[in-house]
Amino acid sequence: RAKADPDRVALLLERRRSALLYAENHFTPLSRHSKRERLLSHLLARFARPRFQVYAWSGEVDGERVCMVGWNSRSGDALALSETLLALRMRDGGEVLAEGQVTLLRLPVDAFLRAVWALIEAHGIVVPLDVPGGGPLDANDWRECWRHRVMDPVSNHKRVPMTGGHALPHAPRVLSTNPDSVRRLGQLQAAKRADRLDEAEHRFREAQSRKNKYLERVKRGLEAPMPLDDYRAWADEVRQLGVDWARMVTESREQ
Structure with a gap:
């Protein structure tokens, strides 16, 4: 380059x-409802680093859950692999079982999926080993998506694996701690609460007005009374709208 x-x-x-x-490529943790520009930015941040390949496996051995990660000396950039080894040991608590031509580490069960996604974000292609004893997957855990692949940004954005099927789950949204973002979020939530409160008041007052007009027309002989059971059900609906509005007023004062 110089x-x-x-x-x-x-x-x-x-x-x-x-x-x-x-x-x-692997999926990103982003939702398929995220903007495509955000997905591309996430992927390009990965691509800025050297690419390497590692193998991973998690399953049962003699009734015990075992999680392994390994690679050989030709799996990619030597510096990237040495950084990977250091991160798996120091950050994830991995135990080195072999080192040299083949590197193999055993990871704590609770650190396995976190370590796999850290490898992916470091631009590693993590290949699942298909060996006897593999454990069941949690289809609702977005981190299990590392077992799937895509080969174009559209599929990655839609979170659809090569094998087709339903869109895969994604990481839960993490709210920003930036003071401006927190302030704007508070203002937005307050505006939504005010809108819901106004809507609840409008529904109650409109229903109460219709009921009062009905009673007035019945009193003046302009309308025949409805059956008593129907009137009681209607009155209960109007009363419930008033209760809902009053509860929302109380909640808004407490916040």
């Missing part, structure tokens, strides 16, 4: 990013 023309370097890097978008 000797190459900057424009040529930029062109090559752009070609690399474009190629990676249509190469085998």
Whole structure:
């Protein structure tokens, strides 16, 4: 890169990013309802790092849950693999079982999925090993999506695996702690509460007005009385609207 023309370097890097978008990739934790620009930004942040390949497995051995991660010396960039080894040991509490031509670590069960997704975000292709004893998957856990692949940004955005089927789950939304974001969120929530309160008041007053007009017309002989059971059911509905409105007023004062 030091000797190459900057424009040529930029062109090559752009070609690399474009190629990676249509190469085998993992999903992101983002929802399929996220903006496509956000997905592409997430992927490009991954692609800025060297790519490497590791193998992972989680299953039962003699009634005990075992989680393993490993790779060989030709799995990718040597520096990226050394950083991976350090992270798995120091961050995830991995125990090194073998190191050299083949590196193998055993991970704590509660750290396995977190470690897998950290490897993915470091631009690792994590390949699940299909061996006897594999444990059941939790279809509602978005982190189990590492077992699936996509080969284009549209499928990644829609969270649809190569095998088709339903869209996969995604990580729960994490609210921003930025003071401006918190303030705007508070204002938005307050405005929504005010709208719901106004709507509840409007429904009650409108229903009460219709009931009063009915009673007045019956009193003046302009309308025949409805059956008593029907009137009681109607009155109960109007009363419940008033109770709902009063409860929302109380809740808004407490917040």
